[in-house]
Amino acid sequence: MSGRPYRLPESAAQGSRIDRSKTVSFSFDGKNLTGFAGDTVASAVLASGRKVFGRSFKYHRPRGVIGLGSEEMNALVAVGEAGRKEPNLRATQVELYNGLVATSQNRWPSLEFDVGIVNNYLSRLFPSGFYYKTFMWPRSFWESVYEPIIRNAAGLGEAAREHDPDTYEQMHVHVDVLVVGGGVAGIAAAEAAAASGKRVMLADENAVLGGVADISVGSIDGKPQGDWVKAKAAQFAKAGNVHVLTRTTVVGHYHHNYVLAAERVADHEPSLLDKGAPRHRLWKIRAGQVIVASGALERPIAFANNDRPGIMMASATRGIVDRYATAPGMNGVIFTNNDDAYLTALKLHEAGVGVARIIDVRANASSELAEAARKAGLQVQTGAAIAGIETSGGGKEITGVKVAPYSKSRGRVVNEEKVACDFVAVSGGFNPVVHLWCHNAGKLKFDETIQSFRPDRHNDPIMVAGAANGTFDLAGCLEEGYATGEAAAKAVGGKTGKLTKAAAPGGGAGSVEAIWFAPATGKYNEGNKHFIDFQNDVTAADLELAQREGYESVEHTKRYTTLGMATDQGKTSNINGLGVISDATGKKIPEIGTTTFRPPYTPYSFGSIAGTKKGELFLPVRRTSIYDWHIARGATWEPVGQWRRAYCYPTGGENKKDAINREILAVRNKVGLLDASTLGKIEIKGPDAGKFLDLVYTNVFSSLKVGKCRYGLMMNEMGFLMDDGVTVRLGEDHFLMHTTSGGADRIAQWLEEWLQTEWTTLKVFVTPVTEQWAQFAIAGPKARKVLQKLDGDIDFSEDAFEFMSYREGTLAGYPVRVFRISFSGELSYEIATPSNFGRGLWDTLMEAGASEGIEPYGTEALHVLRAEKGFIVIGDETDGTVTPYDVNMGWAVSKKKEDFIGKRSLSQSFLASEGRKQLVGLETKDPNDVLPDGAYAVAEVKPQPPMKMIGQVTSSYWSPTLERSIAMALIEGGLSKMGETVSFPLEGGKVVEAKIVSPVFLDPEGKRQDV
Amino acid sequence: MSDPVFNSALAHAADHDGAKDLSIAMREISDRGMIDLRGEASSSKFKQAAKSVLGLDLPVKPRTSVSKGNITVFWLSVDQWLINCPRGGHHKLLADLTKALDGMHSLAVDVSDMRAIIRLEGEHVREVLMKGSSIDFTLPEYKAGLVRRLVFAEIAALVHIVSDKPDTVDIYVFRSYADYTWKWLKATAKPGAVIGLFSKAD
Amino acid sequence: MLIVHCPVCGVEGDETDFHCGGQAHIRRPASHDPHNITDEEQRDYLFMRFNPKGLHFERWRCDRGCGKWFHAARDTASLEFKGYYGITELPPKELQAQATGQWAEFFKARAAETGATRPAKKAAKTSAKKASKK
């Protein structure tokens, strides 16, 4: 590579986007380069004389810039370093800033010398469906051999491995009219819609409005299109009902006109990040009407080796000349099937870049532009096509093209002629950008005039205008823009406003002749690749092979060949692919149909999808009022839903196991304090409250006395346990229900649902009050003594405050509700105080208990304490398929009540049958063996699986109280197997034997809690 | 005997009286008491009883609020209201309500500690709210007095537009989420992240 | 992301502000005659659901608004909401008329039931009793 500069000399006609007074330094693949403010990475690198930007996906062929904007599928680069590195950015879209670091992708060890190029010479091993064909067998090779190879050799860029230091955010907005695309049609649509006074949002992916107005034919109101664009942009900025989003790509259209748009806020100016700007912002827009004015994209022509660096789209060629004063080369050949490319020839000529020849596949070219080209002295050859490319440096430098006469029916190349050149500008016609139209099931129709698909029907409030609609002439774009803008405003109830419409001279978009394949010199597919999908390295031969192999449906062909997949989503490849299939099958394109365009239109960052959800905001975390105390005490956390509960409190170098054992023994021997604030609390009141509770619980609550507590079981309609807890009767028609921590919201909604939808005549109000109360369990033989030390109006003596009853009053000045209930089997009180007093009361209790040796205990100690007593935990002993009978709690299922939720299901044959798993206790033969949670019990131990499973461990702990392991398990017919031994084969071959026992390991008479 | 120790939901945040360097002004409000009231809006007896205690008519129009003196009542549902009054005064108010509603199908509960209130002020408040919820607070119906429950930054919240021009908005979240909400707002209301939605250039 | 409207409080919002509670108008046998429910009836009540392409009738809850349940008629193909009505109500006549397939049959049966020709209660089947818990 010579490194010769391609920047054109300063002139008024070229370089509209760059500011030559501001030099910008950046690096590409480690080489320090300079460009000008306003350059893109593509234009600046091209200006430096480099044409190769990367290697292709499958064959690792050198690739250069092909397009002008987001449609670029070759020149993908990674920008940024370390955590800020973002792969797969289109070099044509990346705006230059000082210090930008860009690296090419898909090359190893370097862009100039790439080991993967060997794939190019082995390409006969990589036909369509090569993944399916090559890597089929043996299965086990997938993980260990094939996948790593494929992952190393193929794929697009590599993601950053470091933490991304930037912030991202999302924004929601409702607008009356959303216009997608800020070209001439989009601007006209936005202006017309805004004239009604309605709220209009105009989104465009480029840094400035105008689309390709600046590089297209025609004037508006007698002035250059660019002047009109600038005037309108200024008008929008002043309007209070128009919001313009630039650098914002509308990436998806969904149901009910929900639209996602990705704004690149700080990519072009990283200094904004320091001021707190998010790097990207994802807009979630709800629009009354959407107007798609997304323009059209030029399509390539499939000729032999049409992927060589230096072959660009004709419109992109004049774009880099006009906007960035960058020449694609010294001497070019134009290859076209339409009139538009003649403008490129003229612009190149005007800029002093050589135009060796215009090669036009059409038999005649007599448009105004063609005549102008001839008049300028440019050589026009009609009825001809490029049959081959000559290159040097391993395909990296073009030295010339082979031109041969062309007519549609002739497949062979005769009379080829060599034309020397160093770049080629290609135009195969234009495809309306219909992606957004199609995201939510919009239909397309094939238009013979433009040889492409354009929008047809849509069920949503969405319209299309301009080139996106296949309208390529300027007057037509303006007209459609205004018309859709007015129609959209009217559809959302806007009144007709004042609007002065601009005018453009009429004038044809010119003719286009379909060419899907240009025959090549030499043997077919031997060194000649006609690329259709550059990004996925899909060639015409691949598509033809797929047809021969019977992939008739275009959707099957897509998946078999990977045509139009990945980030490209068929932007440039779709129609050409269909054209090749059409030629191969003899079917017309509309008969073949098109593949589905899926969101996103272009990729957008994971950061913007995550938005603020990172770091400590990754998940909403719920804190009890004791949270800070837990931290200060060195608690480790157990997440329970979004709550953080203290798991245990290791002190003085203890490990967790020691801490848990210490906490358990403190409760058994002295007194412990547990933060149980997360328990669900629901106030239930009304004349039918008792009747209602009888319907939602398996047991009876209408008979509960005021001031008393009762443990209740809740099933769903299928008869499976879903929650449990203690409910208290506060008054004749007033109850307070406790639910599990995880069930708090769910159960409150569950109760509401039944009241609103089934038992609609019951007079009951349900108000969740979980967070009003901080709630603590003070448990252990000294619990009463601690409470009696504190001032208050509650008599804690055994006779005055009996087990399973409730008191309200004050304790040490705090308003409290006290429930004498026990989940540990010890003498225990649960004390609730309003949350803002929670920490104060906690500190008071800890202080009062100090002399009795009070210790805080966490959720793990709580679990062991209850397991020693054989109490179940919903979600441990139950898994959504467990009935009260399965856990041996038939005593809590009322026989008298006619109806309650789940009752009838309990007698369904499959729930009432013998042999269901039943809850039992387990004592391992070796008391030091603690079974793993979930371990399987088998009918018979065999040297290797399969073994018949007869049950599983639901809870398993070391019990410091009993100084042995304890476990609970659901075992088939377990209740009738008391005393029998079951075997648990563990991972690694160890088999643990355990005796089936009662799950109540400690104090079966319940003496400890009733003192 | 000493007075009970009171800790508001955001007491642990050093700047809960006023966060600095943001595009909005932001502080915790902890001096309000709250009562959740359930009852049958169709019963004039119920509404009359409530009025006799509160001194105002319960709002029956969805998403509205009614204020008189230092009491503001939010409409929460067709049979549910949130009464907002000075903290401390809520004990008597609740006792009076319970007494007045005796024998009527109703439920009045003290929920003063159930939610945290964060007051947001300034011209960018609505924009910040729109970064966390699917609701467009710039639409004309979002005027002073409006109350709306919503999903905000993934959690359940309630927004009360206390006044507009200039905007003062109270956001109510369940107490356990106060810290998360506070941090979320601080991360989002960065001056450099202001959008200026539909603002006019000079 | 659908836009849903609550007929109870009039709020309109994103689907995420609401909760879809599945098929509407499922009759709970135990609320009517808890002693005479066959295993098959209970199975159908728990598990059998319509899955129409086209007009469907669903239960929704105004999750972040008034908290109330309501009914909605929604086209499962176009995802368009065709109407909303109360949680204790059957759809308005014009929506019922648009129903096809299983839903058309269902409304026809309900109309017949609420008329004078309400079918007599089915004879108790033995299977339910046999299966009941000891």
Ligand SMILES: [Zn+2]
């Ligand atoms: Zn509602």
